Amino acid sequence: MSSYAYLFKYIIIGDTGVGKSCLLLQFTDKRFQPVHDLTIGVEFGARMITIEKQLIKLQIWDTAGQESFRSITRSYYRGAAGALLVYDITRRDTFNHLTQWLKEARQNSSHQDMVIMLIGNKSDLDHRRQVSTKEGQQFADQNGLIFLETSAKTAANVNEAFCATARKIYKNIELGTYDTTNEAHGIKVGLSNKNLYSDNDYKSNQPSSGGGCCK
Template identity: 70%
Template sequence: MSTSFNYDYIIKYIIIGDTGVGKSCLLLQFTDKRFQPAHDLTIGVEFGARFVTVDGKQIKLQIWDTAGQESFRSITRSYYRGAAGALLVYDITRRDTFNHLTTWLEDARQHANANTTIMLIGNKNDLENKRAVTEAEGKEFAERHGLYFMETSAKTSENVEQAFVKTASDIYNKIQSGVFDVHNEAHGIKIGPMHSGGGSSLPIGAANGGGACCQ
């Protein structure tokens, strides 16, 4: 069992998208493997953390779940800085959340690192009978903007694990190829105590920040 200090890298993530698309539920499903249908709106940001293994390396994902309301947008923007990975989430049953993706992506590209790995997530694919955005539309948007793409269900857990592990793997590959400088914290990566060749990291709490969620 991993301890709080038994890892090779810490990678910072941010989850962005309109309110009510399931950002908090994706985080809760990934960190706690549970679904919470009753929810309060996220106020500002919430935090969660979990370990994953990529190419034999223990990686601690430090995930910031942001509020989708316009009134919190200035707070959200401050969390783009230093994020190595981002999940851009829309609700497949609400076309307006898909239509707003361009604005979210522009924000991410403006405020995040140019090499940040971004995955487009079409959430709530368990609600197929209420679908308003086709999977093909999601894929086309992702391809046009150079993003990874998956449809997920925070309720059934479909593809939730894969979304985080896939992006973590891409970030790890960027570390190995020198795209990310692990000695520059602005890149959203810190070297952990288990990293071969040494290095140090600030301890970061792994407490999950509250129960805000969404159906």
């Protein structure tokens, strides 16, 4: 039986080495792995969160940034409700490639309402910054994206990045934007899609090290 109200499918995209796998690991396991092998094809993670007192399961696909795996990555755009588009604030080239990544995401998505969160990662390395926060925000505003800077190392804004994306998807569901009977939209309705979970019930099952709720 499904113990969640909804399941949202995410895809994480962006150049090699921007910290996609580290963001996923920090979000799902609350840990940072400084040396991480290059992702081959795709990796997978999942975590439960709460939105408006509803239990939501996030199913997250972390994709390889290398061109040689791009054809594999493209297939994962289909059926994704949300995408996290990641660049490295210390590498201008990863920011310059965002336009191509965004174009690819929108061309390969199975629906036009995929929620895209722009993430400027490695905010802990501000002394090596090559891309300003203002530039990131401007790119997001120009392209209708949500924007946050994060640090997979310190966990700064990592929860919020995944949760803000979920809140936007949930709002779109309430507005009737998606056909929730069509799993191509990256949303699966669980059996418990009623207000059966309180924030306190959820928090009591979470590790004491992190705040799991996204309100």
